[in-house]
Amino acid sequence: xxxxxxxxxxxxxxxxxxxxxxxxPRGGFLVVTGPNGxxxxxxxxxxxxxxxxxxxxxxxxxxxxxxGYLGHEPLVYRELTALENLELYGRxxxxxxxxxxxxxxxxxxxxxEARHDRVASYSRGMTQRLGxxxxxxxxxxxxxxxxxxxxxxxxxxxxxxxxxxxxxxxxTFVLATHDPARVEPLASGRLALA
Amino acid sequence: xxxxxxxxxxxxxxxxxxxRARDTLPAMLLFVGSVFVVFHFALPGTSSRLxxxxxxxxxxxxxxxxxxxxxxxxxxxxxxFDGLVLAPCDRSAIWLAKSLATxxxxxxxxxxxxxxYALFFHSVGGATVAAVALADxxxxxxxxxxxxxxVATRARDLILPxxxxxxxxxxxxxxxxxxxxxxxxxxxxFLALYDLLFAVICWASFEYVVAE
Numbered sequence: 038x039x040x041x042x043x044x045x046x047x048x049x050x051x052x053x054x055x056x057x058x059x060x061x062p063r064g065g066f067l068v069v070t071g072p073n074g075x076x077x078x079x080x081x082x083x084x085x086x087x088x089x090x091x092x093x094x095x096x097x098x099x100x101x102x103x104x105g106y107l108g109h110e111p112l113v114y115r116e117l118t119a120l121e122n123l124e125l126y127g128r129x130x131x132x133x134x135x136x137x138x139x140x141x142x143x144x145x146x147x148x149x150e151a152r153h154d155r156v157a158s159y160s161r162g163m164t165q166r167l168g169x170x171x172x173x174x175x176x177x178x179x180x181x182x183x184x185x186x187x188x189x190x191x192x193x194x195x196x197x198x199x200x201x202x203x204x205x206x207x208x209t210f211v212l213a214t215h216d217p218a219r220v221e222p223l224a225s226g227r228l229a230l231a
Numbered sequence: 232x233x234x235x236x237x238x239x240x241x242x243x244x245x246x247x248x249x250x251r252a253r254d255t256l257p258a259m260l261l262f263v264g265s266v267f268v269v270f271h272f273a274l275p276g277t278s279s280r281l282x283x284x285x286x287x288x289x290x291x292x293x294x295x296x297x298x299x300x301x302x303x304x305x306x307x308x309x310x311x312f313d314g315l316v317l318a319p320c321d322r323s324a325i326w327l328a329k330s331l332a333t334x335x336x337x338x339x340x341x342x343x344x345x346x347x348y349a350l351f352f353h354s355v356g357g358a359t360v361a362a363v364a365l366a367d368x369x370x371x372x373x374x375x376x377x378x379x380x381x382v383a384t385r386a387r388d389l390i391l392p393x394x395x396x397x398x399x400x401x402x403x404x405x406x407x408x409x410x411x412x413x414x415x416x417x418x419x420x421f422l423a424l425y426d427l428l429f430a431v432i433c434w435a436s437f438e439y440v441v442a443e
Contacts, residue, residue: 087313089442102319112314114244114305116251121244128240129318131233155251171314 038063038098038179038209039084045092046079053079056093059228063098063178064206066223069213071230077213078109078183080230084211085181097179102130105177107185111168115157119148119167122156123174130175142170146196161188169197180204182212186219194219237320241328246335248305255301259340263294264347271351283352284359284410288403290344291337291363292370292396298336299374300391302329303382312382316441326375326437334371341367358419362409365422369402369429376433379440401425 044057054076061067071077082088083095085106097104106112113122120139127135143149146166156164165188172180186194198219201210205223212220217227249255270286306312315325341363349355374395381390402425409418 085317087316100319101317104317106313106317108310108313110310110313112311113309114248114311115309116248116305117244121247125240125244126314126318129237129315129320131319 038065039067039096039211041083041090041093041095043093044080044083044090044095046076046083046088047091054083054090054230057228057230059226061209061211061226063209065225066205066210066220067212067226067228068217068220068224069211069228069230070215070217071213075230077230081106081181081183081211081213082108084179099177099179102175103178105172105175105180107168107172107180107182109183109187111164111171113156113164113167113171116155118153118155119143119159119170120152122167123170126171126174132175138174139170142173145200146170147192162190162193165189166193166196169200173200177208179209180211182210184213184215186214186216234321234324237324238328238331241315241324242331245305245329245332249332249336252305254304255298256336256339258301259294259297259336260343262297263290263340263344266290266293267344267347267351278352280353281407281411283348284407286352287344287348287359287410288366288406290348291341291366291406292399292403294340294344295333295337295367295370295374296392296395298333298340299371299378299395300388302333302375302378307382307387312441322441323434323437325441326379326433329379330371330375333375334367337367337371358415359410361419362406362415362422365409365419365426366402366406368426369422370399372426372433373398373429376429376437376440379437398429 039061041057041059044054046054057080059067069077069080079088083090085104086097086101087106123139127139132138143152146169148163148166151163156167169185185197189197201223214220267290316322345355377394378391381387381394384390405418405422405425409415412418
């Protein structure tokens with residue numbers, strides 16, 4: 038599903054990634070760990086197709102439409118409501134039975150009651166839940182999640198655990214976290230960046 | 232059909248954001264109104280049609296620049312560009328939708344600007360209205376394209392005018408010409424050609440602007 042060889046990334050003089058090799062099979066679950074500044078976010082952006090490596094190659098066996106990416110920001114508009122944000126992405130991804138899918142996700146992540154509220158009024162945890170709804174909306178084959186547990190309370194984290202377990206084996210995951218023990222039962226591979 | 236739906240969804244989002252945040256349009260209206268009031272008192276009452284036509288186009292150009300500078304602010308501040316770029320729609324739909332939304336704001340500002348110009352200076356004829364319509368298309372198309380380039384840079388507030396104003400010079404030449412001559416056909420044709428040429432260039436190359 039995802040293969041990288043001798044991947045490197047520089048921003049000007051600064052080298053962020055050096056000679057990374059990875060291979061994630063279809064249905065695999067790669068956990069990426071490392072201290073702040075080790076290049077986790079850069080690697081995940083390259084995996085999602087949002088950044089290009091300056092060295093090495095990366096091959097993805099999926100189209101852009103089948104990639105789901107959650108970064109440090111939830112990629113939603115603060116002045117729109119949860120429903121309007123998901124409607125926008127649902128239209129762009131041409132999701133059949135969009136309303137049903139959006140309703141199901143909002144229910145699952147506990148945002149149904151707040152669906153008509155602007156995201157600007159949400160707590161950080163609610164915004165992260167909405168970001169997860171957005172990333173799962175089009176049922177991507179490749180999920181690239183950068184610190185998805187950040188800002189989630191225990192209930193939210195358990196919801197995410199359940200969602201990851203449900204999709205495990207079907208979707209392919211690349212997940213960066215500072216708490217690898219949380220996803221240990223699902224992991225099929227580990228990459229520690231220094 | 233799918234492309235038109237994508238453009239519609241994205242443009243609707245931009246209009247909704249402005250309706251809620253009211254960041255751009257009030258500033259454009261205030262600016263263009265203030266410019267005409269200031270020049271009404273600053274210029275002598277005997278100013279020629281040519282001079283006031285120049286003033287009209289300076290006001291329109293800088294009002295547009297205000298709107299263009301704000302066009303990609305939600306995407307920059309909320310980092311939503313990544314979400315749009317990953318979506319499977321043609322990336323040029325982002326440019327077209329943003330251009331249409333900016334065009335809507337500019338037209339709204341001109342609905343105030345043209346009556347003020349007629350009130351303070353000279354009457355507005357059909358050729359001027361046609362020139363404004365054609366110039367708006369070029370200004371919004373090229374400006375949005377350059378706005379997307381500038382938003383990725385640190386000196387974005389400086390870069391946009393530096394890139395946009397030289398490329399807008401042909402628009403000013405065509406628009407002022409169409410406003411002051413008796414037979415504006417040649418100038419209007421020039422503006423239409425500019426619009427067509429730059430629309431094709433922006434549409435075809437926006438993909439590379441948003442790619443890293």
